[in-house]
Amino acid sequence: MADELERPEETSETHGHDDPGAHLPPPTIWPFAFAGAVALILVGLIVSMWAAVVGVILAVVFGFLWIRDVSRDVRAAPEPEPVVAPEPSPLTVEEGEPAEPERFPRSKFLEGATLGLGAVIGGIVTVPALGFAVAPAFVGQEEPDVDLGAMDNYPENEWRIATFTSDPEKGDVTRRTAFIRYNGLKNEVPSYTIIFNRCVHLGCPTQPQGPPGEPEEVKTSAAPVTLTPTQPSGFGCPCHGGAYDIEGNRTAGPPVRALDRFEYSVINGSLWLGELYSVAEVEGEGADAVAVRYRHTDPGVHVDGAEAWLYPITP
């Protein structure tokens, strides 16, 4: 049998089973129960949270029983005999035995030094390279503010679909679309609702639910902006059927929060687009709308509620 192990190219499957070294776990029925519990979790996630909780408890219990069954052999295995007499290391010299002169294991030192130095050199090379691959994605990602043209282009209580390049130097790849409504003055300060068109399910472009008018090009201090008038009843996403009301609150479909919004400022009579931020839900309408502002995060990521605990830190 030992020969068979030495020549594995000739061992057939059944030989493998005969090998004394083959470790097969003892039979157990619990994987089936565990699979049932997992199925219950998945069904519960859709149907009822309580069923999912029961499923989790069952899965833990059955998983434990499974592991207990499978590991019975290992646990029952006798403790390996502690090595009573370790080989005398070359460093230790028995008292009263002057025969063997003390010997420094030079080959061991050289071995360790070679491996250690290799690891250090590898680290010196790898760490900056990995950093270069990863860090630029997270550092210096601020996008410049965008000039969206004079305030006159945005009549009160009318929607405009604004298409612009957020960074004209980078070109068409930074083309973005936002839905903009001027809400009039509130406390003598102009108020805008500026909604980012990207669906907060998985990032497809949402469409205004209403006929678009004639697009017109508006000159700004940077690249021109295209404004298309529209009077939508809400916004809808063509990819997976997410639907939003006029304030961007989810009304149907898979999105997990309300549509993202842009900060804005008015400088010398021009509307400037600022930072993007996320909201969970918007209360009120137009100039009176109130919402908690969260840092902008990826579509599909919860910003409030228990699910937000799944995303403790976001870039």
Added chain:
Amino acid sequence: MARTKSKRRTQIEQLLLAPLNWLEERSGLVGAVKYFLFRKVPHDTNWFHTLGSATLTAFIVQLVTGVILAMYYKPSPNEAYASIQMITNDLTLGWLVRGMHRWGASVFIILLFLHMGRVFLFGAYKYPRELNWLIGVLLLVLAMLEGFTGYLLPWDQTAYWATVVGINLNATAPFLGPFLADFLRGGQDIGTETLARFYSMHMLLIPGGLIALITLHLYLVIRLGVTSPPWSKDGAGVEREEVVVGRRGLVEPRPRGDGAGVEVRGRPEA
């Protein structure tokens, strides 16, 4: 008539074999290749056993066509789409090579799944081949990543929005999801860096991993041998004598070690 080889024939043979002998003497590579190609396999292997090498062939097709495409493709946002149009419409046989790469990608994935199904149904993932199954799973993941990164490269509307959705799917993974998405995009949104990033992953990083894992995969295939089909009398898990029925009515696996405390009946010395 010509029982013994003519002198001329011997001369020609020696001439042809001389380079091979030269190589063999210095590297042993000829022997290694022979060992790989003419190793022993079970007598009842069948056509299903060719799915693995079919998958490998599909991968090699992807490698070769991919290298050729890389000669003409320009991974920059302003040129990518035009370069794909040029490859498809203007270059001689460009449509063919791109078509092979494009459809070959699907063939590769389909064959991977068929191969996986064969291994599963034949029980070929069982001891001692579990590790090779795990490597195969990693290969499947890398192959899917190849599909994901390659899909962006044509840089048309389908490619762009499919990748937006795909990356955002990754972003919804708990804890590290948003970081993974930013890493894939090279920022908060698909921008100038994303395309080159995906191109680099698609043609350098992931294929490197695939080649390394395929090498390991093949090494284990050669080391452990090929399994017989389950209907074979030598099939995986087929008991060749009386089975031992355990206290729960389940078939107990063979006793290990010296089988102390277990009655072993009719166990042949193989």
